[in-house]
Amino acid sequence: MMVTRRNSICFVFAAILMWLGPGLITLPVAQVILTGDKIKAIKRHGPWPPVFEEDPSNRVSGSALAVEFGRKLFLDPSLSRDGDVACVTCHLPEKGWSDGQETSKGISQLDRNSQSLYNVRNNRWYGLDGRTDSLWAHSIGPMLDEREMGTSPEAIASALAQDAEYSRMYEQVYGEPPDVSDPQAVMVNAAKAIAAFQETIVSWRTPFDDFRDALANGDMEAAGTYPQDAQRGARIFFGKGNCSLCHSGPMFTNGEFADAGMGYFVRPGEVDTGRHGGIEKLRASPFNLSGKFNDNPEQASDWATRQVALHPKTFGEFKIPPLRELTQTAPYMHDGSLATLEDVVRHYSEIDEERLHADGENILRPLKLSEQEIADLVAFLESLSSF
Ligand code: HEC
Numbered sequence: 001m002m003v004t005r006r007n008s009i010c011f012v013f014a015a016i017l018m019w020l021g022p023g024l025i026t027l028p029v030a031q032v033i034l035t036g037d038k039i040k041a042i043k044r045h046g047p048w049p050p051v052f053e054e055d056p057s058n059r060v061s062g063s064a065l066a067v068e069f070g071r072k073l074f075l076d077p078s079l080s081r082d083g084d085v086a087c088v089t090c091h092l093p094e095k096g097w098s099d100g101q102e103t104s105k106g107i108s109q110l111d112r113n114s115q116s117l118y119n120v121r122n123n124r125w126y127g128l129d130g131r132t133d134s135l136w137a138h139s140i141g142p143m144l145d146e147r148e149m150g151t152s153p154e155a156i157a158s159a160l161a162q163d164a165e166y167s168r169m170y171e172q173v174y175g176e177p178p179d180v181s182d183p184q185a186v187m188v189n190a191a192k193a194i195a196a197f198q199e200t201i202v203s204w205r206t207p208f209d210d211f212r213d214a215l216a217n218g219d220m221e222a223a224g225t226y227p228q229d230a231q232r233g234a235r236i237f238f239g240k241g242n243c244s245l246c247h248s249g250p251m252f253t254n255g256e257f258a259d260a261g262m263g264y265f266v267r268p269g270e271v272d273t274g275r276h277g278g279i280e281k282l283r284a285s286p287f288n289l290s291g292k293f294n295d296n297p298e299q300a301s302d303w304a305t306r307q308v309a310l311h312p313k314t315f316g317e318f319k320i321p322p323l324r325e326l327t328q329t330a331p332y333m334h335d336g337s338l339a340t341l342e343d344v345v346r347h348y349s350e351i352d353e354e355r356l357h358a359d360g361e362n363i364l365r366p367l368k369l370s371e372q373e374i375a376d377l378v379a380f381l382e383s384l385s386s387f
């Protein structure tokens with residue numbers, strides 16, 4: 001019944017088109033409008049997904065048992081002080097592993113926007129301020145933070161020792177049951193399993209990746225099917241927008257920090273010091289790569305951690321975020337103050353150069369984009385998402 005009806009609608013539609021004349025039938029032109037250096041730049045933003053590499057600082061990285069144990073811990077609110085908050089409270093799979101709020105709320109309110117955990121294993125630094133240098137070290141923070149889960153090493157160790165299933169899983173992963181006389185070591189091991197789980201969170205291939213691979217293989221016909229508006233947006237992104245100077249490589253971030261002209265007042269009289277405060281915390285942490293919990297100091301070198309300098313320029317800098325799967329992770333920026341991708345593009349279009357502090361990021365200038373260019377750049381950003 002349905003098929004017959006659809007066929008007859010198609011037939012009527014075709015007849016109308018024939019009657020209107022062939023001049024009106026315009027098929028979309030499949031062509032590549034980008035050239036030379038833009039194509040070269042695009043090739044450097046893949047391939048995707050990256051090859052999995054174990055984290056040498058975490059001896060259970062890549063272990064299937066640790067992934068299972070870590071997944072359970074990630075989902076479990078009973079580990080928090082009031083029994084209500086788990087990692088998943090602020091990192092929901094259906095929100096691209098962030099939480100959809102401007103700023104997150106655990107036991108109490110935070111001042112920052114939750115970060116997506118997609119592809120998090122590829123980061124160089126963790127947290128918007130880069131306060132940790134490994135995924136497992138970062139996973140300790142929210143457990144202890146009074147505003148997030150508000151627990152303690154002792155409480156974690158005894159919770160794992162008292163629960164038969166946790167105790168069994170812990171022993172399977174680490175070869176011995178949780179030792180309550182060394183709570184800090186038990187907490188670090190729990191964090192290493194949670195990190196092993198987070199390493200499995202990888203985003204899918206996107207229209208951009210198909211475009212990029214087609215260009216790399218010289219298949220211009222396939223490349224031409226990538227929408228024209230996204231291609232025009234790419235021309236801005238890799239061209240006059242200078243976006244790819246900071247948002248570079250397969251993750252669309254160089255992994256470092258910058259000032260993108262966002263405000264850093266949290267409330268009147270109180271600022272978010274960003275990277276500056278992050279460096280101070282990184283250096284003071286017993287869990288950084290220079291410390292005793294690094295499982296392989298030879299391969300997981302603390303060189304970069306020892307190099308970071310507390311330069312005044314780092315004040316108010318935030319991590320250059322990756323740009324994959326952004327359609328799932330609104331709102332944007334460290335304070336969640338921009339609601340849509342269009343708002344972000346308008347921010348860059350009108351950026352206030354006076355606001356760019358310290359040495360200034362002279363890469364960023366008001367782009368004064370037309371409405372068409374704004375829509376094109378948004379279309380390009382959307383093509384970095386799989387749905
Ligand atoms: C109350 C909400 C909340 C809870 C609970 C929470 N997080 Fe987060 N998470 C955030 C916010 C907000 C950020 C970004 C802010 C920052 O980095 O300071 C973040 C950042 C992160 C990052 C850094 C991502 C990156 O790209 O640098 C990781 C990793 C992470 N969280 C893992 C976890 C794990 C593991 C847990 C559970 C042990 C957890 N989070 C619990 C809110 C939360």
Ligand code: HEC
Binds near residue numbers: 237246259262334345
């Ligand atoms: C100087 C380096 C730099 C350049 C150039 C740059 N960005 Fe950014 N971008 C950042 C930083 C830093 C942030 C985070 C700022 C914050 O949270 O306060 C950011 C945030 C974003 C976000 C929000 C992502 C999220 O998850 O919240 C998007 C989208 C984005 N940039 C797109 C662009 C586009 C498009 C361009 C070019 C017009 C561009 N960026 C140019 C450094 C840069």
